Amino acid sequence: MTEVLAVDVGGTRIKASVLDRSGAAVRQLDLPTGTADGPASVVAAVRSVARELAGPGIAAAGVVVPGAVDVRTGTARYSANLGWRDVPLRDLLAGDLGVPVAIEHDVRAAGLAERTLGCARDVTDCLMVVIGTGIAGDITAAGSAVRGATELAGELGHMPVHPDGEPCACGQRGCLETYSSAAAIARRYRALGGGALDAREVAAAPTTDRVARQVWAQATDALGIALATCTMLLDPAAVVLGGGLAEAGETLLGPVRAALAGRLTWRDSPALSVSALGARAGQLGAGILAWQAIGRPAFDAWPAGRLATGR
Amino acid sequence: MTEVLAVDVGGTRIKASVLDRSGAAVRQLDLPTGTADGPASVVAAVRSVARELAGPGIAAAGVVVPGAVDVRTGTARYSANLGWRDVPLRDLLAGDLGVPVAIEHDVRAAGLAERTLGCARDVTDCLMVVIGTGIAGDITAAGSAVRGATELAGELGHMPVHPDGEPCACGQRGCLETYSSAAAIARRYRALGGGALDAREVAAAPTTDRVARQVWAQATDALGIALATCTMLLDPAAVVLGGGLAEAGETLLGPVRAALAGRLTWRDSPALSVSALGARAGQLGAGILAWQAIGRPAFDAWPAGRLATGR
Numbered sequence: 001m002t003e004v005l006a007v008d009v010g011g012t013r014i015k016a017s018v019l020d021r022s023g024a025a026v027r028q029l030d031l032p033t034g035t036a037d038g039p040a041s042v043v044a045a046v047r048s049v050a051r052e053l054a055g056p057g058i059a060a061a062g063v064v065v066p067g068a069v070d071v072r073t074g075t076a077r078y079s080a081n082l083g084w085r086d087v088p089l090r091d092l093l094a095g096d097l098g099v100p101v102a103i104e105h106d107v108r109a110a111g112l113a114e115r116t117l118g119c120a121r122d123v124t125d126c127l128m129v130v131i132g133t134g135i136a137g138d139i140t141a142a143g144s145a146v147r148g149a150t151e152l153a154g155e156l157g158h159m160p161v162h163p164d165g166e167p168c169a170c171g172q173r174g175c176l177e178t179y180s181s182a183a184a185i186a187r188r189y190r191a192l193g194g195g196a197l198d199a200r201e202v203a204a205a206p207t208t209d210r211v212a213r214q215v216w217a218q219a220t221d222a223l224g225i226a227l228a229t230c231t232m233l234l235d236p237a238a239v240v241l242g243g244g245l246a247e248a249g250e251t252l253l254g255p256v257r258a259a260l261a262g263r264l265t266w267r268d269s270p271a272l273s274v275s276a277l278g279a280r281a282g283q284l285g286a287g288i289l290a291w292q293a294i295g296r297p298a299f300d301a302w303p304a305g306r307l308a309t310g311r
Numbered sequence: 312m313t314e315v316l317a318v319d320v321g322g323t324r325i326k327a328s329v330l331d332r333s334g335a336a337v338r339q340l341d342l343p344t345g346t347a348d349g350p351a352s353v354v355a356a357v358r359s360v361a362r363e364l365a366g367p368g369i370a371a372a373g374v375v376v377p378g379a380v381d382v383r384t385g386t387a388r389y390s391a392n393l394g395w396r397d398v399p400l401r402d403l404l405a406g407d408l409g410v411p412v413a414i415e416h417d418v419r420a421a422g423l424a425e426r427t428l429g430c431a432r433d434v435t436d437c438l439m440v441v442i443g444t445g446i447a448g449d450i451t452a453a454g455s456a457v458r459g460a461t462e463l464a465g466e467l468g469h470m471p472v473h474p475d476g477e478p479c480a481c482g483q484r485g486c487l488e489t490y491s492s493a494a495a496i497a498r499r500y501r502a503l504g505g506g507a508l509d510a511r512e513v514a515a516a517p518t519t520d521r522v523a524r525q526v527w528a529q530a531t532d533a534l535g536i537a538l539a540t541c542t543m544l545l546d547p548a549a550v551v552l553g554g555g556l557a558e559a560g561e562t563l564l565g566p567v568r569a570a571l572a573g574r575l576t577w578r579d580s581p582a583l584s585v586s587a588l589g590a591r592a593g594q595l596g597a598g599i600l601a602w603q604a605i606g607r608p609a610f611d612a613w614p615a616g617r618l619a620t621g622r
Binding site for chain 2: 124125137139141142144146147148149150151152153154155156158159160161162163170171172225228229230232233234235236237263264265266267270
């Protein structure tokens with residue numbers, strides 16, 4: 001019993017791995033989520049992937065999903081992207097696999113992984129911001145997750161950073177997501193006359209590309225405003241940026257750090273870094289929760305120097 | 312030993328009471344803080360008030376102060392208003408009085424009082440916002456205070472609600488305090504051609520007073536924006552508005568509630584109310600901490616129906 005199953009259910013792909021005690025993937029599957037066929041088929045796909053991958057060596061499983069999650073009852077409450085509502089995912093999978101199962105919100109799991117294995121180890125007051133198609137955060141205060149009264153804390157993407165700003169898909173104006181998500185950066189670049197570049201390409205565009213410069217500056221400035229607000233409210237010791245956009249590394253960190261510092265007068269900025277675990281953070285968080293579900297230390301053979309060698 | 316000493320050290324007044332088990336003041340003192348004579352004289356004034364008021368019946372004392380507080384070491388770390396830095400207030404007073412002493416940040420103490428005796432009883436995810444000369448908040452998540460890495464969480468007053476807005480005394484632009492504090496409302500009313508009214512008079516001005524209408528609308532709208540951001544980040548079940556401005560009651564609540572709801576699309580607003588304890592919240596919080604310091608239930612003779620009778 002030296003392996004756990006870790007499943008990361010995303011809006012487009014289900015990424016599942018059997019992980020050993022060092023966090024390495026012994027075997028893995030990566031399949032389409034299949035949202036086009038409705039929520040029942042998403043649930044069926046998750047169960048099928050889990051059954052297919054799990055073997056007799058599996059001690060427990062962790063599953064992380066987007067949207068709202070009730071960890072107490074093990075229920076995936078709802079997700080706009082997946083279309084599901086009140087799915088008793090923990091019990092379904094525990095029945096299928098015959099081992100303890102934990103479920104969690106994907107961004108909270110990514111934050112847990114960064115605090116356990118990544119670049120915010122042992123930081124008790126921490127904010128992780130995952131920037132991909134949307135933007136969401138995981139808030140830890142005094143070592144405990146801030147979940148909120150209805151498990152909806154951490155919705156950084158819909159903070160009104162520019163109250164009279166551009167319309168957001170949510171119906172409001174000026175949400176952080178409207179300026180700074182990977183999807184928004186690509187969309188705004190096109191809308192302002194640029195071509196069909198994705199967010200990383202906009203970030204890497206030559207300095208002669210005036211539109212790219214403008215869109216990237218507005219994206220990083222909006223992140224700076226949002227993080228200044230989070231700093232005032234939460235006073236974190238560390239802020240970790242994750243998700244696809246964080247792969248831009250210093251190209252992202254530099255201007256966000258400057259924008260944040262420029263918005264703070266009478267106090268220092270929290271330490272700002274990009275995720276050490278990258279796209280694996282959510283899945284590693286699922287693995288940590290699986291170990292926790294059986295009262296075992298999480299990935300106790302994790303190589304001490306792994307982070308020094310990059311992602 | 313049925314009484315505690317509760318001291319609320321403000322920027323202009325020190326308000327101290329001996330409170331019985333029902334929370335009623337047996338005797339009290341209200342003196343100028345004396346900041347003009349420097350921080351040493353503020354400390355001397357606090358000690359003198361405490362010594363003068365405490366009697367042999369005092370079981371413990373609680374002291375609440377503005378600025379940054381280290382509750383673990385009992386130190387008042389600093390306060391811009393009081394000018395002090397690293398004052399070992401707990402130990403000084405414990406030595407003077409010979410009883411256990413607790414110290415706390417004034418706004419966190421007010422939030423504790425609202426959650427213990429006031430209008431957010433037993434709410435585990437709660438935000439209290441105290442609006443006076445400045446604006447600060449007390450955040451509770453899953454029943455625990457969110458203090459932050461350096462005890463500076465809850466600085467709502469310096470959230471950038473209008474990132475390119477009016478200059479704030481802190482050196483930034485568009486801080487919530489610049490629009491919505493009692494001081495800002497009076498200042499903006501004068502600056503826009505109104506007379507020398509205070510914030511409550513601006514709120515109560517006749518509808519024919521166009522400047523008052525504009526200043527009040529901008530103040531309550533900025534609060535709505537700030538609370539929308541807090542709702543997204545923290546998902547509180549209840550938001551309590553306290554401090555002097557909250558005495559405006561429904562005149563404040565109505566437009567703030569509308570502004571908040573108007574900024575939220577896909578989720579409900581948290582319950583919004585004004586403080587049930589009013590200006591006594593901080594002092595009652597100090598009293599609760601005093602009882603807690605000796606392991607006794609706080610104000611167990613508090614009249615059940617007190618809140619129904621108003622402040």
